[in-house]
Amino acid sequence: MRRHLVPSPPPFEPEPSGGLVSVAEETTTLDELCVNTIRTLSMDGVQRANSGHPGTPMALAPLTYVLYTRVMKHAPTHPDWPDRDRFVLSAGHASMLLYSTLFLSGYGVSLDDLKHFRQLGSPTAGHPEYGHLPGIETTTGPLGQGISSSVGLALAERMLAARFNEPGHEIIDHHTYVIASDGDMQEGVSHESSALAGHLGLGRLIAFYDDNHISIEGDTSLAMSEDVGKRYEAYGWHVQNLGEDMGLERIEAALSEARSVEDRPSLIIVRSHIAIGAPNKQDTAGAHGSPLGDEEIRLTKEAYGWPSLEPFFVPDESLAHFREAVPRGDEYVKEWNERFEAYKAEYPELAAEFERIVVDRRPPAGWDADVPTKGPDAGMIATRKASQDVIQWVAANVPELVGGAADLAPSTLTLINDGGSVEKGEYGGRNLHFGIREFGMGTIVNGLTLSGLRAFGAGFLIFSDYMKASIRLAALMRIPSTFVFTHDSIGLGEDGPTHQPIEQLATLRATPHVNVVRPAGFNETALAWQFAVNATDTPTVLALSRQGVPVWDPSAVPADAIERGAYVLKDAEDPQLILIATGTEVHVAHDAANILDAEGVRVRLVSAPCLDRFAEQDQAYRDSVLPPSVRARVAVEAASPLGWHRWVGDAGDVVAMEGFGASAPAKALYEHFGFTGEKVAERARRVLAAVG
The missing domain is CATH 3.40.50.920 (Rossmann fold)
Known part of the structure; x- marks a missing residue:
């Protein structure tokens, strides 16, 4: 069992009130009221938009209720607090579940935002988008990428803890929680990233698998019959199957058990019922991606015993109970700040480095004062080889630079010399080994970048096709992930057209907010890495050669060659x-x-x-x-x-x-x-x- 630096939230003990229910005497009724508040807000938001997914938020409301009121260490008024627990809704189509929970918990989301779900200019987009609202840790919606990016978030937690925690001063100590759907489990990228998470023993990663048996085309048995739990056990995960027991205490107990497992990620399987309580839509594919309709909503609210048919009605008792997360979160932050001040007093250099990397997210001042150069007498140098040299320069000056390849480091030349490898139980290294999992690599790099590390993933340019969706999501989130691709043209030679990229540069250049850099020689390559590390809101793609190219006179290559x-x-x-x-x-x-x-x-x-x-x-x-x-x-x-x-x-x-x-x-x-x-x-x- 790990030592809890921040105590669990105290049990809720409300004062007697004359409201809807006597919550002082019937806390179970208050719990049900809160869960149903999430459900009704979700169905009302989808109905008002005449677009969206109501059934899954209704089914999974107990999960977010337990997480945000009983389990998670979070602070609604300090959503960027470094040691918060992370929550990722990998089933991003159920976005009203997250938006409703964030509103109720006090995250600065307004009721008006819920009423403008999926509308132009509203922060409550059809799927959760990073940066649109506080409390959204990563953009989700393209299935599989949420749980996969969460592997990066959980890995970053361990890597940052290895770098900064000292005996008696554990300033990084949090969990990453995920809700994943059948669709997430079917997508290949979740297989890639989940296998690596098990291999690395990421015990701070806890995922719910919503086994609701419903997809757009009908019952998931149309295309899915494997035992997901056994698959995750084979990956090395700790697995619990709650069946249809969605009771709040059972969920909380399962989470407690999962948190006690230090050396493996955890999967908690729940057999939920989509659009639960809807008399004519429960457990139907029609409730997955379409509004329930006014009449079905009326019948559902009556089935819940809901006190009002008015859309977006929020009982005072429910809101007050959720909003207890605000002072509780403030206490978490206050207690952590006090511990961080003690840490700073004993380890001032580490504390300053922590603030720079994790809080300010900026490279060291003056890190690039002496960009390496070579002259024409250096001969022919492949830009991948130039990159290898430049990576060592960057790594010496930017300690948060970490990265790896999809089993191609000897070819992409992307190892950080003397950087050590990240392995199970040993997270202090800088070299990551992703295996032949390009898409998973891209999503994990995004998760690492979201945590403040300057992460890169490397492969052959032709295989950028496998990870295009993760590059696109980095661009959509406006985060500075770096993607290093070598063997960038027919110049790679004998491997032939299967490995020779043709359309990849055009595809990547067509993606908004991606900077594709194809340097002409050593000096442009050095400037390209400088550009990538200094980027703040755009991912960078480096396209590098296998074959040698001349080195141009450095005086002919302006310092702003890449920037311009x-x-x-x-x-x-x-x-x-x-x-x-x-x-x-x-x-x-x-x-x-x-x-x-x-x-x-x-x-x-x-x-x-x-x-x-x-x-x-x-x-x-x-x-x-x-x-x-x-x-x-x-x-x-x-x-x-x-x-x-x-x-x-x-x-x-x-x-x-x-x-x-x-x-x-x-x-x-x-x-x-x-x-x-x-x-x-x-x-x-x-x-x-x-x-x-």
């Missing part, structure tokens, strides 16, 4: 032609520029490591790099041409991949597909002839 997105690497007076390229193709364009220079063509060479950032620059800067008067433009990138015509215009050309690659050495592939100086120069001559 594109710059002039080589120029001629009054240029006639602009060659634009990224990554490994910059040196191909450079070869073409030299050929054309010898023919008397005035060429400007532009390196564009981050088109996303270039698009965000003001028109004046964009025009200074790509003057509108120069219509002859050729872009060069060994990937899909999608998106490039914006930069070359109607008169320009794009040397790109129009189909998949092939299996051959990189040099042969570049020649075959037209990525040589001579072939690019030939395309450029045609453009020059066409524009006159």
Whole structure:
């Protein structure tokens, strides 16, 4: 049993009142009143919106009631308090369950917010969105990602505890609670992350599995027949099955047992009844994703013995009981602050580091004062190899940098030297081993990032397809996760088209709020890592080469090359032609520029490591790099041409991949597909002839 630094909430002992019920004598009745308040608010919110999922919030109201009033260590008026317990509604479609509970508990959510569920500009979106309301720990809705990100949250708790806790000063000591649905359990990403959670023995992770037997198409038996409990036991989880016993005391006892298990995550299975109490809709697929209807709501409220048919009615006794979480939470925070002051007095440097990483979430001041550089005499260096060197520089200056690969660290070159590995019971390391679980890796990286660590996950660019949904969610949440992808083009060679990315860069660039950086050499790679670590509200994707590329003179690469997105690497007076390229193709364009220079063509060479950032620059800067008067433009990138015509215009050309690659050495592939100086120069001559 762990030592509880913050005492459990005291039992509720209300004063006698003359309200709806004599709560002083019938605490069970008060409990039922509170549970039904969540249910009725949820069904009313969905009905008012004429859209949403009422059945699951009605079924699971007892779970959030027990968590928020009896079990969780949380503080509604201090929702970002570092040592709070985390709650994640992985079944994000049941968002009214969370919104109603947050409102009742005093999280700054208004009744008016509930009345504007799913409306334009309202913080109560169709699925919980991080940053929209206090108390939402991560964006959920895409099934499987909530429980998977929770693995990252729970892992971060252990990693931060290993870094900062000292004997008698345990300032990190909390749990992560999850509610997951049948759909979460079916999604492959939950298998990936849950297996890793069991392997790592994350005892602070406790998940409810809502086995309600209902999905949109009907009974889950249409597509699901495995024993989920036995599957999780095989993953190494502690499993309890409550069956249909949704009694509050039984739920609380199960949570207590789960918290006593230190070396394994816990799964608590409940067999709930969707739209419980609805005379005509209980246990039906129709109650999953559609409003109940006014008449069914009336009948349901009558079945509950509800005192009012008025929508959004909240009994005073119920609200008062929920709101006891406010002073209780204030006491938790006060007690923790006192302990933190004692910690600060004994360990001032650790305390300052804790505040910087976990509270302020900023890298060390001046950490990047000396960005590493190399000159042309360094020879040909793959940008993945450049990244390996730069990672060591970042890691030496930014202790919160942690990360790992999907079993590809020897190829992605992403190990932190002397960083140690994170293993079961040993969470002080910096190198994570995700196994061949790309999607799970992406979600766990997001959970780590949400906790204040600067986390990265690495793999081959082609496998970004497996984790695109987690990258998208990082962008939607506006969090600075870093995704490192190597083997970024046909240049990876003999592994062939199954491993050669073509459309991935275009797909990632099309995702809002993602910065895709494809550096051209060592110096751009160093700046790319600097950019990623300094990011505050956008994820960064690094696309790195397997094959060697030249190192450009550092004086030619401006310090804001990534921030600005594109710059002039080589120029001629009054240029006639602009060659634009990224990554490994910059040196191909450079070869073409030299050929054309010898023919008397005035060429400007532009390196564009981050088109996303270039698009965000003001028109004046964009025009200074790509003057509108120069219509002859050729872009060069060994990937899909999608998106490039914006930069070359109607008169320009794009040397790109129009189909998949092939299996051959990189040099042969570049020649075959037209990525040589001579072939690019030939395309450029045609453009020059066409524009006159």
